[in-house]
Amino acid sequence: MTSRDPAAIEVRDLAKSFTLHSQGGVTLPVLRRLRLSVSAGECVVLSDPSGAGKSTLLRAIYGNYKPQAGEILVRHGDRMVDVALAEPRQILDVRRRTMGYVSQFLRVIPRVPALLVVAEPLRALGVGKADAIERARAILARLRIPERLWGLSPVTFSGGEQQRVNVARGFIAGHPILLLDEPTASLDAASRALVVQLVHEARQRGTALLGTFHETDVRERVATRVVSLSEAEAA
């Protein structure tokens, strides 16, 4: 990857603060004039301590948080889309086809079995049901989720199991951009190793990854570049 290749993610002058109206309108600035870019094949890891705004940045890129200022450009197909300004349905299209997200918490919809939870991103891309379920089986097997759990809703799973379902769902579609927010939290060493493998494979495919990892060993194995937000905010 040469430096002339356009970045997959290009964040410019991003400002994000939270105003809590119920608490007298106090404003908490979290990100100030942040600049960051991530190219295809990179795995950029944010290295700050908790509370610095790592999650905030990831969520802002995903369109889940609304920035006060700045641009968040992502490569969507053959164009750059500014997530900060995009219409909701554009953001949904970007999430569907381009940008995946693995968070620490699996939002569980009751009654939907793990297989369908994991298959959903493929179905959203138009993959046929049988095919999608086959691929979901493969990745769940790979992440060592016992087969007897596949037909059950993740409501009753342990934290580690839920997290692996989350990871499976995030990686299955092979999105060109992946945002990872503590994807290895609550995983044992063996499972962490599997996630590291998935990250490597994604990088091989040219995926641009941006994430936070609590465990030092994971960070060291996946990062191609480590960035701290305070550096990225230096104007």
Place this chain on the structure above:
Amino acid sequence: MSGYNFAYLDEQTKRMIRRAILKAVAIPGYQVPFGSREMPLSYGWGTGGVQVTAAVIGPDDVLKVIDQGADDTTNAVSIRRFFARTTGVATTRRTDEATLIQTRHRIPETPLREGQIVVFQVPIPEPLRWLEPHEAETRKMHALEEYGIMHVRLYEDITLHGRVATSYDYPVRVNGRYVMRPSPIPKFDNPKLDRSPALLLFGAGREKRIYAVPPYTSVRSLDFEDHPFTIEAWEQACGLCGSRESFLDEVIVDDKGGRLFVCSDTDHCERRREGAR
């Protein structure tokens, strides 16, 4: 009869009814509201039919009145006598001689011809009433041709009974447009409505509606493709004249429960017997 106008109603009323009739003829099957008058018989006894007849009858008419096919039941006799007194027109029992036939619940077996008028007595004119109690809404449904619920009714019948169980007052579609109740004639008579050479007029006195089917208008009974409309059939023939084609009434003839099937149309039966002699 002194003190009464020809045919009992005053001329202005007749004019009003004739206007309603003209509208009804112009829009086959459409229920035209009219100012139903107080008549010397109560609601439910044919006041609508009587008002229509009174509006169209003229001195040269020959009137026949039947009730359930018979000329000699109480109602038929009363109405015929009423018109005889208030108009002085000739009356008859013979369908082929009549120019004007008022009927309750049957169409004569003898084929009708051009120039004849049949006046039907109608209790409830509105076919949609079974499911929609609001007049404002049913009027809208007719105007917008929203007749889905008529087939819902037939669907329910088939679901409950395996076939359409409605056997009289069977709803029809007139001229491909309005859905109409043909009055409580048996469904056996429905085919006679289709492209009849006669003018068919329908009067509902209590509900204050008049509707009409002009001569040679298409009248199709509602049905499903896989449950087509069928008419009644009897194993027996008429015990008096031997007819196998007419609508038969079942009559108990003695205290032991002996039964006889006879033509409901008394004139038709009598003529067949005359012909056989």
Place this chain on the structure above:
Amino acid sequence: MTERALLTVRGLSKRYGDRVGCLDVGFNLWPGEVLGVVGESGSGKTTVLHCLSGRLEPTSGSTEFLQRDGSVVDILRLPEVARRRLARTDWALVQQNPRDGLRMGVSAGANVGERIMAVGARHYGQIRGQALDWLSQVEIPRERIDDLPGTFSGGMQQRLQIARCLVTRPRLVFMDEPTGGLDVSVQARLLDLLRSLVADLGLSAIVVTHDLAVTRLLAHRLLVMRGGEVVESGLTDQVLDDPQHPYTQLLVSSVLQP
């Protein structure tokens, strides 16, 4: 994205003298999108629904709808004939109380079949076949096809209403508190069903509710209403996770987490 909007609402207002039902509401709705309209009682969300679905006449505003043949029509200026026909075929309204949206006096099968009979279906066997299909799709046991809706539970009545609405494959579905009055477990099942139907059939929907959990599950976008006005709008997860307007923050923080 050059796709045309299915519904374009501009300046929708309903006044009752000095009182405001809703004021200057505007949004676009695209094919396959679910829009949630949330707010508490008196927010104007139901007024907006009634104005759009034809039950109320708005004081001002325009509502353009993209018909199947590609032409655009202003719903509010359509003659009643056309509006009623649209309401029977291309649109559907799922009422909060299923009894309001069903014919309680006829069987489940007749309820589902009515809309297709209304547009000309004349083969009993086929109508019954379609009704059976739809009952399966909404998870009502096929044996119940000839039962009266009064014998169904609340949740099943609601699913029957949905089947009745969807049989003509409408492109736009209005839902008024679709899970209101149902037990929580029943709600979950119903929402699951609605989610799949919306996705499988590519429906667009406008879901009016006071329940934020329902919107998170069903809606792609949200309008937050208060006092007749839209105070915030945007992507559902963004509005719920990063509310900007004070009222939205209040709403979101008021939801009890069990």
